[in-house]
């Protein structure tokens with residue numbers, strides 16, 4: 001999508017004026033990163049919880065705090081809005097931000113359904129603004145390097161993959177009212193947690209063709225799933241097995257891709273650097289060929305900083321969004337297909353996810369609690 005930046009002239013002279021909406025847990029990462037950027041100024045923050053935006057603003061040296069996003073926009077001309085609100089609000093808030101003329105940086109998951117995401121991308125196109133999505137596991141020098149090697153065919157053909165998000169969230173975590181409910185969180189651990197590694201896997205392996213999945217509620221007192229399992233078949237023919245869980249005491253996020261020349265692995269929790277990656281050549285691969293796969297000397301860790309650096313470089317110049325923040329729908333499509341598969345007890349083809357409105361309308365699926373004994 002090519003979008004012209006009719007504010008490029010302003011941008012050359014003045015820092016980008018930013019607002020952070022939703023000042024809970026993840027907003028801190030946005031504020032800390034933005035504060036380090038010389039050509040960005042955080043003008044205001046908003047949060048509907050009484051006092052929360054003011055406290056956040058004071059902690060981060062932000063001059064204005066509001067209890068309503070509308071009041072914030074009425075008072076300031078904003079160039080970029082960061083949506084750090086619960087996911088159910090993202091679509092409506094993005095539409096408002098685009099109508100104001102701002103670009104939007106939205107936390108994962110970008111929306112609770114593909115239909116809502118369509119509304120957001122349509123509003124961005126209409127306003128000539130960009131929608132950057134925060135799937136920060138895509139960032140960092142290792143991912144960039146591995147992706148390039150996979151795309152070039154240097155690793156040969158991808159064959160088998162594992163994609164595991166084995167996290168632990170206790171009952172207290174689900175005391176936050178918007179969590180664990182279809183209406184407000186939109187899904188369970190697949191949509192809220194597993195989507196990060198699923199997104200990274202798809203960033204590395206490209207387009208997908210088929211998904212089959214099951215949703216389980218084994219332990220937590222929630223409406224959504226606390227475990228899901230599934231299979232993704234990519235258009236390359238690679239087959240991936242996926243497990244998502246909030247019941248796993250030794251937490252890990254990992255991906256393993258076996259190609260006909262190597263096993264590529266990343267094993268981390270919430271972020272990775274080069275020490276988290278391992279490449280094991282297959283028998284018969286020469287030492288010199290394997291040496292050519294070595295990670296680059298200039299290391300960039302994954303994270304919000306890496307992502308926002310690239311996004312703002314694009315926003316400042318009016319260039320295309322970087323690959324680390326573009327394609328907001330890819331992971332949401334796979335996740336939607338996992339839920340649809342659980343709902344229908346069927347294999348879901350991508351062609352159906354693209355074309356059938358009922359599969360784009362949300363994740364809600366019956367999750368039967370497993371009975372003991």
Ligand SMILES: NC(=O)c1ccc[n+]([C@@H]2O[C@H](COP(=O)([O-])OP(=O)(O)OC[C@H]3O[C@@H](n4cnc5c(N)ncnc54)[C@H](O)[C@@H]3O)[C@@H](O)[C@H]2O)c1
Nearest residue numbers: 022023024025026046047048049084085086087107108109
């Ligand atoms: N990228 C990551 O690693 C990462 C990590 C954590 C959370 N997240 C995502 O970030 C988003 C927020 O998660 P969180 O853990 O920070 O949640 P949180 O509950 O800690 O914070 C959300 C804040 O938004 C406020 N809010 C709700 N509705 C609002 C509205 N209409 N206007 C203004 N403020 C409003 C709430 O009062 C709350 O303070 C979610 O989409 C979540 O999935 C991403």
